[in-house]
Amino acid sequence: MNKLILYIFLVILFNCNETPARSEIAIINVNIIPMDSERILESQTLIIEHGIITKIGSSATVKIPKNAQIINGKNRYLIPGLMDMHVHIEESDLPLFLANGITTVRNLNGDKTHLKLRRKVDQGEIAGPRIYTSGPLICGKNTKWKIKAVPKSQKEVKEIVKTQKKLGYDFIKVYDGLTSDIYQALMEEAKEQNIKVVGHIPKSVGLKGVLNAGQASIEHIEKIVKDYFGIQYNLQNIMKVAKMIKSSGTFVCPTLALQENFYLNSQGKFLKKLKNPEMNYVDSEIMSWWKSITIENNGDVSKSKSTSNEDLGFYNFQLKLTKSLFDMKIPLIAGTDTPNLGMVPGFSIHEELRNMVAAGLSPYHALETATRNAAAFLGIENETGIIKEGMIADLVLLKKNPLINISNTKSQVGIIVRGKWYSKNKIQASINKIFKESLSKAD
Numbered sequence: 328m329n330k331l332i333l334y335i336f337l338v339i340l341f342n343c344n345e346t347p348a349r350s351e352i353a354i355i356n357v358n359i360i361p362m363d364s365e366r367i368l369e370s371q372t373l374i375i376e377h378g379i380i381t382k383i384g385s386s387a388t389v390k391i392p393k394n395a396q397i398i399n400g401k402n403r404y405l406i407p408g409l410m411d412m413h414v415h416i417e418e419s420d421l422p423l424f425l426a427n428g429i430t431t432v433r434n435l436n437g438d439k440t441h442l443k444l445r446r447k448v449d450q451g452e453i454a455g456p457r458i459y460t461s462g463p464l465i466c467g468k469n470t471k472w473k474i475k476a477v478p479k480s481q482k483e484v485k486e487i488v489k490t491q492k493k494l495g496y497d498f499i500k501v502y503d504g505l506t507s508d509i510y511q512a513l514m515e516e517a518k519e520q521n522i523k524v525v526g527h528i529p530k531s532v533g534l535k536g537v538l539n540a541g542q543a544s545i546e547h548i549e550k551i552v553k554d555y556f557g558i559q560y561n562l563q564n565i566m567k568v569a570k571m572i573k574s575s576g577t578f579v580c581p582t583l584a585l586q587e588n589f590y591l592n593s594q595g596k597f598l599k600k601l602k603n604p605e606m607n608y609v610d611s612e613i614m615s616w617w618k619s620i621t622i623e624n625n626g627d628v629s630k631s632k633s634t635s636n637e638d639l640g641f642y643n644f645q646l647k648l649t650k651s652l653f654d655m656k657i658p659l660i661a662g663t664d665t666p667n668l669g670m671v672p673g674f675s676i677h678e679e680l681r682n683m684v685a686a687g688l689s690p691y692h693a694l695e696t697a698t699r700n701a702a703a704f705l706g707i708e709n710e711t712g713i714i715k716e717g718m719i720a721d722l723v724l725l726k727k728n729p730l731i732n733i734s735n736t737k738s739q740v741g742i743i744v745r746g747k748w749y750s751k752n753k754i755q756a757s758i759n760k761i762f763k764e765s766l767s768k769a770d
């Protein structure tokens with residue numbers, strides 16, 4: 328994508344509404360799914376003033392401010408903005424998140440460009456979801472990713488943690504290949520600096536080790552299976568693991584949809600996914616990478632993240648473990664790991680929610696993983712994640728009820744980010760324009 332065109336697009340999207348931006352919005356006659364419990368408040372009017380929800384009540388009684396922008400919510404459903412809790416983003420992804428109802432992302436391998444992006448969104452210079460970001464992932468020697476920090480000693484890792492905190496990153500991301508000594512030093516310093524640690528389970532530390540050390544989240548349920556169960560998918564041990572995680576207070580971000588893609592690929596059934604309409608928005612370099620690991624293209628599957636156990640048993644066991652963690656009331660958070668195999672920014676959150684339901688969660692509980700649980704992880708549960716008076720207006724308006732069918736999260740009419748309304752049509756038209764322009768420029 329041409330960087331300048333993209334930048335102009337993001338600025339235009341931010342500053343251009345169908346009607347002039349007003350500081351007051353009234354969504355009238357809408358069905359609200361507040362996500363504080365499984366219920367629907369029917370025929371409500373919700374008032375937003377200066378980005379905050381100031382009034383919710385029956386449409387017959389709530390007074391609409393004189394100059395408010397009015398959005399008709401009749402027969403529609405209002406949910407809290409969605410949060411993708413595991414992404415790897417670029418600036419060009421931002422409109423795709425908005426187009427899919429995502430108002431917050433957690434970026435898990437960040438550098439200075441992400442800090443800059445976060446600042447531009449925060450200051451209202453460009454349109455995009457709220458960004459939380461870790462610093463460069465901290466890992467051992469043999470890690471393929473470009474952004475990384477490779478500490479050689481305990482002293483060095485402490486310096487890295489200190490610096491990342493000072494630069495303003497929101498979390499420390501731990502990755503594979505760390506020695507146990509370096510991991511423990513990292514955790515010590517993170518405690519000292521009061522910064523959360525998220526990420527993988529380094530082999531030298533193991534599941535028990537990361538739980539005891541107080542890691543705030545474990546990414547990929549696949550890692551728990553590989554570390555604790557190996558290839559013995561022993562159902563009897565599931566409860567043991569669930570109890571262990573429960574007592575630690577750690578959040579788990581399963582990234583199931585990615586595992587579904589690995590499974591489909593292992594069966595030679597992945598290629599047709601690359602014909603889905605959202606694939607038009609995938610960067611050509613990333614598409615080439617995906618194609619290079621597609622088995623049907625004689626791709627080298629060893630280049631994909633997982634190299635073994637990619638069969639139905641492995642995928643199904645991850646679903647079962649996810650459900651058991653949910654039953655044990657371990658907080659699950661929805662993350663996609665975009666742009667890993669087949670995970671298109673924004674669109675993939677709906678795939679992850681579908682997988683949560685496939686694991687056995689109800690649509691309501693699946694939605695929790697991308698709203699109130701995510702807000703709780705980020706420590707912003709008093710600001711967003713549920714709909715009530717006093718909360719920030721991060722909202723999504725849907726045509727259909729997502730509690731009946733989770734795929735209804737795709738039926739978007741529009742999104743409100745920090746109190747600003749963007750209709751789906753408007754975002755879509757802008758995206759079409761920018762992608763068409765960048766495509767024709769590439770010809």
Ligand SMILES: [Zn+2]
Nearest residue numbers: 413415435664
């Ligand atoms: Zn990742």
